[in-house]
Amino acid sequence: MxxxxxxxxxxxxxxxxxxxxxxxxxxxxxxxxxxxxxxxxxxxxxxxxxxxxxxxxxxxxxxxxxxxxxxxxxxxxxxxxxxxxxxxxxxxxxxxxxxxxxxxxxxxxxxxxxxxxxxxxxxxxxxxxxxxxxxxxxxxxxxxxxxxxxxxxxxxxxxxxxxxxxxxxxxxxxxxxxxxCKCCWVTCPFCAAVCTNTIEGHSPDDHSVPFHRLSGIKGWHNRGTVEFSVNFCTTNVASDGRFYPHHNSEKSVPYKLYRTAGPEYANWRIIPDESKLAYWKWFVCRFQNQLEGYYKYKFQGRGEIPSEWKKIPKDEAIKSLDEMC
Ligand SMILES: [Zn+2]
Ligand SMILES: [Zn+2]
Known part of the structure; x- marks a missing residue:
């Protein structure tokens, strides 16, 4: 060397x-x-x-x-x-x-x-x-x-x-x-439930979630009134009711045809069912005043909270989450 x-x-x-x-x-x-x-x-x-x-x-x-x-x-x-x-x-x-x-x-x-x-x-x-x-x-x-x-x-x-x-x-x-947190975060246009798909940007069709919520928690109300909507979106999509896709929409759309109401509706698969987690019933009762103050609508008239929801104790609400998985 x-x-x-x-x-x-x-x-x-x-x-x-x-x-x-x-x-x-x-x-x-x-x-x-x-x-x-x-x-x-x-x-x-x-x-x-x-x-x-x-x-x-x-x-x-x-x-x-x-x-x-x-x-x-x-x-x-x-x-x-x-x-x-x-x-x-x-x-x-x-x-x-x-x-x-x-x-x-x-x-x-x-x-x-x-x-x-x-x-x-x-x-x-x-x-x-x-x-x-x-x-x-x-x-x-x-x-x-x-x-x-x-x-x-x-x-x-x-x-x-x-x-x-x-x-x-x-x-x-x-x-x-x-x-x-690398997963889909798209929320239901009616109830804000989060799509549970584990792939971020998955095939755009069919965001889905096992449990939807009442749409009032996202601020939905009955047009022309201050009444919150206390219906779950899974009930609505099976009903003969109609909705206005946006605050300023002039035309309403039948719930059964919700997918035709615009891009944020088109990709959601909402299957009609009667499953209602006790958790969200407890939530609107516990925070009724705060929700009314936040959205400036009322739980009254068609938006009255069913009285049996008020009997749900917190531990039962938390326990109902076990139904999710
Ligand atoms: Zn929903
Ligand atoms: Zn999704």
Whole structure:
């Protein structure tokens, strides 16, 4: 080997080590921890370890438990945003409260792993320089720099706390949002129920959902009155009634021909049935005043809430969600 070649080899190695020095080890540890925690929650956490409907069920359950009207409205108007907020909150609770000790241990283990990888890389590099006859003087200079850096990294990472995870580029909640929210989010034009297809942008025909709701929760009312509509859309589509597709529509359309009412209606498959989740009956009773204030319509006249709905207790409403999946 000529001396020229030897010098080339050692320069390449020195450059590699310079790059290695620039890697933020703290970040590597945090990324590894974030991926690990997301994976663990995907397997063990009940809201995240099932299918799409299972996640929806847990979102609705938490909405009922918290009884926050604004969150319900966010969910009705922008279900994806509320679902993402739910995932964020659950991850935060899991990592920083309920499983804090476990998370700290995972973080510690990843610190040890990364530190031992670094030491190993350093010793392999040293061996390579020696066996390939690199420029020992230059190497020693680099080595002492790296050694100092390694010591400071070990010091830094040993004091690494859970708080650093929040600054990490990869975050467990974002990994989970990425995995769980890549699906269809089109909502029913009558009741705002979210299509349950797991494929984002699936064949445009036939968005569908196993349970529809009463259309009043999306603000539907009887034209020319302030009366909310308390009918479920699955009942309406079997009726001889008619509806105005938009606020300013002049012509009404028979419910039975709802698909002809415009593009947002055309792609929904709404099968007539009498299934009515107790959950939504409870919801309109619990938030009657807030809904009236929000939409400026009334649950009166044809929009009167059936009296038997008012007898549904919250736990029964939450239990009815089990019918979803
Ligand atoms: Zn519907
Ligand atoms: Zn869909």
């Amino acid at each position: 000529s001396s020229f070649q030897r010098k080339e080899i050692s320069l390449t190695q020195v450059n590699q080590l310079k790059i290695l020095r620039r890697i933020t080890i703290t970040q590597a540890v945090c990324n590894k921890t974030a991926i690990g925690l997301a994976g663990e929650m995907r397997c063990n956490f009940p809201a995240f370890n099932g299918n799409r409907l299972n996640l929806e069920k847990h979102v609705l359950k938490s909405l009922a438990e918290n009884e926050n009207f604004n969150d319900f409205i966010t969910y009705i108007r922008n279900p994806r945003r509320q679902t993402e907020a739910f995932i964020k909150a659950e991850v935060e609770k899991y990592i920083f409260i309920d499983h804090r000790d476990k998370t700290v241990n995972i973080l510690k283990k990843n610190v040890d792993d990364v530190n031992s990888l670094m030491s190993q890389a350093l010793s392999t590099a040293t061996q390579n320089v020696q066996s390939q006859g690199g420029d020992i003087k230059m190497w020693l200079k680099e080595f002492s720099k790296i050694k100092k850096r390694l010591d400071s990294i070990i010091e830094q990472t040993s004091s690494l706390s859970l708080g650093k995870l929040k600054e990490s580029r990869l975050k467990p909640d974002e990994i989970l949002i990425d995995q769980l």
